[in-house]
Amino acid sequence: MKKRPVLSIFADGVRYDSIKYMPFVSSLNSVPLETVLGYSITCHPSMYTGVYPDKHKIAFHWVKGKKEKGPYTFLSYFPDFFPFSNPYVQAVASHFYAKFFLKKKASPFMGYGKLLNLPMKYWNHIDINEFKYWDEDNYINNEIKTIFELVRKNNYSHHISNMHKPNLGRLHSIKTVQPKGYDWVYYFIGESDHVSHEYTQHSDEGIAFLAKLDEFIKEEYSKFEKEYSTDGFDFYFWSDHGHIAIEKRIDLYEFFRNNGVNLKNVFHLVDSTTARFWPKNETQKAKIMEVMKKISEASLVEDYEYELLHLAKDSNLYGELFYYLEGGAVFLYTIHGFGNDVKSMHGYHPDATGNDGLFVSNRHIKYNKATLPDVFVSKIKSLGIDYEPTISLDGRNIVSR
Numbered sequence: 223m224k225k226r227p228v229l230s231i232f233a234d235g236v237r238y239d240s241i242k243y244m245p246f247v248s249s250l251n252s253v254p255l256e257t258v259l260g261y262s263i264t265c266h267p268s269m270y271t272g273v274y275p276d277k278h279k280i281a282f283h284w285v286k287g288k289k290e291k292g293p294y295t296f297l298s299y300f301p302d303f304f305p306f307s308n309p310y311v312q313a314v315a316s317h318f319y320a321k322f323f324l325k326k327k328a329s330p331f332m333g334y335g336k337l338l339n340l341p342m343k344y345w346n347h348i349d350i351n352e353f354k355y356w357d358e359d360n361y362i363n364n365e366i367k368t369i370f371e372l373v374r375k376n377n378y379s380h381h382i383s384n385m386h387k388p389n390l391g392r393l394h395s396i397k398t399v400q401p402k403g404y405d406w407v408y409y410f411i412g413e414s415d416h417v418s419h420e421y422t423q424h425s426d427e428g429i430a431f432l433a434k435l436d437e438f439i440k441e442e443y444s445k446f447e448k449e450y451s452t453d454g455f456d457f458y459f460w461s462d463h464g465h466i467a468i469e470k471r472i473d474l475y476e477f478f479r480n481n482g483v484n485l486k487n488v489f490h491l492v493d494s495t496t497a498r499f500w501p502k503n504e505t506q507k508a509k510i511m512e513v514m515k516k517i518s519e520a521s522l523v524e525d526y527e528y529e530l531l532h533l534a535k536d537s538n539l540y541g542e543l544f545y546y547l548e549g550g551a552v553f554l555y556t557i558h559g560f561g562n563d564v565k566s567m568h569g570y571h572p573d574a575t576g577n578d579g580l581f582v583s584n585r586h587i588k589y590n591k592a593t594l595p596d597v598f599v600s601k602i603k604s605l606g607i608d609y610e611p612t613i614s615l616d617g618r619n620i621v622s623r
């Protein structure tokens with residue numbers, strides 16, 4: 223396929239229906255984008271590699287015992303040294319440990335979270351799931367390549383802005399370029415997600431941001447149009463998931479306590495919208511399931527659904543019991559913090575209302591719904607990159623002229 227210049231713009235967490243607040247974007251072709259179940263950490267590798275989480279295996283920030291030595295393995299030597307489980311103490315301890323020591327070993331975009339809820343006695347068993355930054359060589363492994371690596375290996379002239387610190391993801395800090403001579407331009411906008419978490423996406427603040435974003439896209443699109451003419455370049459604008467206003471907050475610790483179970487005695491990891499458990503025996507497993515059943519907003523991922531939802535499945539690494547909440551509900555005390563101030567959330571089931579991201583192009587879109595792996599495949603096709611990995615890609619080229 224012939225190589226074409228590509229302008230691609232990513233904005234985190236923009237809902238499909240937010241397009242009504244973006245006049246320029248709505249003048250182009252657009253379809254909703256189906257996300258994957260789980261937090262952003264599992265969405266990004268899908269859109270950068272063209273494969274689902276069951277292949278790239280980035281399921282969550284932490285896994286249980288991936289390697290012999292995890293970042294907290296040294297705590298095994300002091301089994302009784304940390305008898306406390308105060309969330310504030312743990313938040314501070316894990317924050318500074320990550321800041322001063324962990325960052326030297328691994329620097330994933332998503333960071334490490336604050337382990338404020340998992341009792342310290344369990345920390346020696348956990349390991350990081352994502353070791354490298356998206357654009358580093360072998361981000362996933364030798365076999366699965368990212369668009370960043372492919373563009374570099376093919377000596378394409380490219381410009382990526384806003385994907386690194388400082389000012390990571392802020393709309394106003396993007397360093398734009400004149401398109402002449404570039405094969406691939408990529409602008410990364412994370413602010414859309416932050417504004418949504420803070421105010422909800424369809425608040426006055428959220429809508430005002432969408433308007434600014436629309437203006438930005440229009441401006442950069444026009445530069446390409448001027449340089450290459452309307453038919454001379456491929457344009458992609460997409461998001462990784464939607465955003466749903468929070469209506470219910472669930473404190474799992476309190477809930478389990480009220481049902482006669484001390485959750486601190488169970489190995490578990492809680493994300494904003496999901497909870498993973500590693501029960502130590504069948505009795506504990508039955509008890510966890512009994513309590514979780516009482517939370518009407520929580521659903522257990524059944525065995526067959528792992529395949530259906532393309533989720534990474536290894537009960538040892540990712541938990542034997544994996545629950546998710548319905549749209550609008552969140553857990554408090556998660557690895558992202560206490561969670562009381564957040565107004566909107568993502569990380570829900572792909573079918574949850576409001577959880578669709580969006581996919582926009584100046585090309586004809588062949589399907590009525592895009593997926594995260596489609597973003598990768600369509601873009602590398604536009605760029606004319608020949609890439610035939612040994613592992614089969616999950617994405618499709620969904621645009622045509």
Ligand SMILES: [Zn+2]
Binds near residue numbers: 265415463
């Ligand atoms: Zn996101």
